[in-house]
Structures are given as C-alpha cells and as structure tokens.
Amino acid sequence: MAETGPRGRAGGLIRRPGVGDVVAGISVAILLIPQALAYARLAGMPAYIGLYAAALPPLLAAFFASPPYLQTGPVAITSILTYGALSAVAAPGSPEYVQLGALLALVVGVTRVLIGMLKAGNIAFLMSEPVLRGFSTGAALLIIVSQLPSALGVGPGGTGVVGPAIQAVADPSSWSPAALGLTGVTLLLVLGGRAIHPMVPGVPLAAAAGLVGTTLLGLETTIVGEVPAGLPPLSLDLPWRAVPTVLLGGVVIALVGFAEAASVARIFATRERERWNPDRDFVSQGVANLAAALSSGFPVGGSFSRSSLNHLLGARSPWGGAVTGLAVLAFLPFASVLAPLPTAVLSAIVIAAVLGMVQFGRIVALWPLSRPQFAVATVTFGLTLALAPRIDQAVLLGILFATVVHLWREFQVELTSWVEGETLHIRPEGVLWFGSAEVLRTSILDLVVSHPDVQVVRVHFERLGRIDLTGALALELMIEEARAAGLRVVVKGIHPETARALEAVLDRIREIKAAEETAGLVEPDRPGETPTGRRPE
Secondary structure, three states: OOOOOOOOOOOOOOOOOOHHHHHHHHHHHHHHHHHHHHHHHHOOOOOOHHHHHOOHHHHHHOOOOOOOOOEEEOOHHHHHHHHHHHOOOOOOOOHHHHHHHHHHHHHHHHHHHHHHHOOOHHHHHOOOHHHHHHHHHHHHHHHHHHHHHHHHOOOOOOOOOHHHHHHHHHOHHHOOHHHHHHHHHHHHHHHHHHHHOOOOOHHHHHHHHHHHHHHOOOOOOOEOOOOOOOOOOOOOOOOHHHHHHHHHHHHHHHHHOHHHHHHHHHHHHHHOOOOOOHHHHHHHHHHHHHHHHHOOOOOOEEEHHHHHHHHHOOOOOOHHHHHHHHHHHHHHHHHHHHOOOEHHHHHHHHHHHHHHHOOHHHHHOOOOOOHHHHHHHHHHHHHHHHOOOOHHHHHHHHHHHHHHHHHHHHHOOEEEEEEEOOEEEEEEEEEEOOOOHHHHHHHHHHHHHHOOOOOEEEEEOOOEEEEOHHHHHHHHHHHHHHHHOOOEEEEEOOOHHHHHHOHHHHHHHHHHHHHHHHOOOOOOOOOOOOOOOOOOO
8 A cells, every 4th residue: 555654644544443543433423422412403403313414424524534633523613504594494303404404415515526526625715714703703602692592491482593592591580400500510521621631521421411410310401302213314315396495505504614624624734744635625525415415414514623532532544533433323223312311411512612613802803903804804793693593694795795895905006105306206005907007097197297396207016916917008008198298207116027927018118118218208217227118127
C-alpha cells in the first residue's frame, strides 16, 4: 500500500483499524447516542430518528473522508436549519415531517456530491467571516431559546421558536422542579466535565443520571417515550413531489452546514501538516447525507466536538468514524432502554453544546476593524432572529447583503490630493474597474477644474489595487481631456503586472505623449519621473 506519511494513509481507509481507532470510535459512539436523540428533537423529529442519522452516515462517510479525524452525524446548526426548512411545510414529529426530513437529506447529499465531483469545493468559502459570525451567534441563541420549554419542564405551547419560550419563561408556576433539577445536573456534568478535561464524558454521564432519575428515583417528568429497537428501515419511498418545496432549504443546508465540517478538516489538516481537499470532503459529507436519506434520517454534518474527542482518544485513520457508525448500529437493537430518558436532559445537552457559539464579542470586534463588515455581521444576526425559524432565508439574505456591501465598496475610489507649486498630486485608493472607472475619471477632472493655476497633474497609482481594461480606457480618456486643457500629466506607480496586461492601452497613451512632445506642446519629462504611458521600473 502506498505510504503518504507517518500515518500510512493514501487518502482513504487504511487496511486495518488500529487500537486507537477502535477505542476512539466506540467512545465517540457513547457520546453520539444521547446527542443524536437531542439533535433529532431540535430538528423537530422524534428522538429515535437521531439514532438512524447516527448509524450509517458516519460509517459510509469514513470511506470518502479527507481528514482522518472527522466525525459525521447529527449536529446542532444543521438540525435547526432542518427545522426551519420543514416546520412550515408539515407538523414537526409527524410521519410526513419525518419523510420530508429524509427527502431533505437526499437533496443535501446530492448537492454536496455534485459540488465535490465538479471540483467546486471552494464554494465552501462563499460565506464571509462577518456573515458566519452573525449567523452562528443568532442561530445558537435561537437553539438555546427553543430548548427552554423542555428544560423548564413546560409542555409545548405557542408557535415557532420564540413563542413557546416566551410563554414558558413568563409563567414560573408551570415549571417542573424535576425538570429543573435534571437540567441543572446535566449542565453541571457537561460544562463542568468539559472544564476539567475534554475527555470527561459529561454527556453520557448526564444521560445515565437522567435514566437513574426516572427509573430508580421515580422522578415525574416528560420522557423520550417510544424508541423502536432494531436497525433503521432502508427505503427511498419518499414524497418526491415535495422536492421543489425543500430544494432551496436543502441547498442552503448543503453549503452552510458544510462550514463546521470544513473548519474541523482545516484545523486538523494544519496540525498534521497535511493537505486538505474540500472537494473530497464535499463528497464525503454528501455520501453521509445520502445514507441518512436511505435510512430514514435527516441532514447531518461534521461535528467539531466529536472530531476533537476522536483525535484525543487516539484515532489515526478514518476507521474511527466507521467504528462509531458500527457501534451505533450494534446498539440499535437495544435502543428501547432509552425510552425513560428525560427530555429535559436532552434539552440541556443541546444548550451546553451551543452555549459557546453565542459570541457577541466576535461581532463587536469587527467595529474597529471595518464598519461595513460590522454592519454585515449585525444585519445577518438580526435577520437570523427576525426570520426564525426560516434561518435558511436569513443566511441567503446575509450573503446578499455582504455582496451588496462589497460591491458598494468596490465602487468607491478614495482620492487624496495636495498641491506643490504648480503641480497637483492625486493619489487614488481602491480598485479601478468598470464599476469605478467613471467615478475616478470624473473626480480627477473635478479636482483639476478646482485648481485652475496648476500646470502639472501627477497621478500616483501605488495604492490602486487593480486596473481592468475599462479602467485603463477611462485613464486614457482622462489624460486626453487633461492634455486638451493644456496640462501636463504624469502617471506614477502603475504596477508592472498591470502595465503588461494593459500594454495596448498604454501604447496609445505613449503615442499621445510622443505626438505632443514632437509638436512642442509639452516639455519632455524631467529625469526620475515616470512619464505618461511608460512602464515603471
């Protein structure tokens, strides 16, 4: 087998799993099982559907994964996006809703596989950092809010994400002491264990404590209820007519939900000094979602916390993820033991998982760096809250707003000007392209008009990032107009690469200059100057 490094990996599964892969895979499965139940409820699914989404997806994804540590399965952001895409179409938890969830996973899977096969993996960077900061903070806040009724032991009420939470918080008399206690214990075990060491199994301990509370201590609180025992049903008998309804949401999940997997992959690739292949990971995550669709699951993604644990526990090949899937499959015939698990525990698990994602400071930190990008993050955050549960639409509008801001900034060319004797100095900053060319030409001519005593116009292009053909033609026109007014124009600091790309236009400028000098209309340039049209050295 080809050796590519100390891991003995050639871009796929090694021949045999190591001891570390087996230990890590089983340990991650123990964490994944209660998380899968919790994230399924977050997605609006019956809790046991999460187990289906945690079995085949990580197993099949391992055969295609680029990084050896990536763990795939139900994750928080993808789950809330799933709820947003489906809750307006069908009643959460209903058989129709479950079928739509599998169909949505199919759309996500096909989209990701196509992106990977077309070598378009760089589309993963479509979301700018400000959009990602605004969305992730807003989505995490919504996830926490959505879990409050269950965490407080209050029955469902109101509609949407925020309505039930407001009703629950506003009526303390309806809170369940047992649910509050279980929520507190879960948060203490998960967050406290994480603070002690990442390998402390806070989530499994919290699930065990919840089971002890309901089965041995007789705590009366809402529980998960029926959890069918047995392997997931394999079928593609889906509501195909609903494809147009879930198509947009599926594409958004395919792109946005990939951000966490991409982040995990890049981090571990950097640590291990290995090349990351986004195209391969798109295929890997696409296959995982196709497996989820086949096994009655819902959209899945790469998990940062489980991938980190996988690495810490000694996994050194994609076999870690495969073993996790096999372990969940082996557990499914005994899954009915989870029926007494309190829903308050599951809600607290979700809250603990996303609490660290509420990072207002990362949005505020953009203010001194860039006011427009701060606006992008703030607007995306606001849209995420305002459009809940359709946060997929909030993402699209955030990306659109970021694009508009970018174009607006590209249209702006800032000019700094000063006069020395009879010379007007002008220094433009920005990008000279077809969108800003006319703005720059007009601004320079306005400056010339406002300084009637100057005889020389010296344009400094050192801070101009790029000049396209339209920009160069506008520059030529500006020079002709200035010379027609009897001014001598000197262009300084055009980058050599730009000069070579625009040679034809600059040749024309040189012809104008030569003709004027021959006719005696202007004096030759003094030594040390870069005359109009001459490439700088």
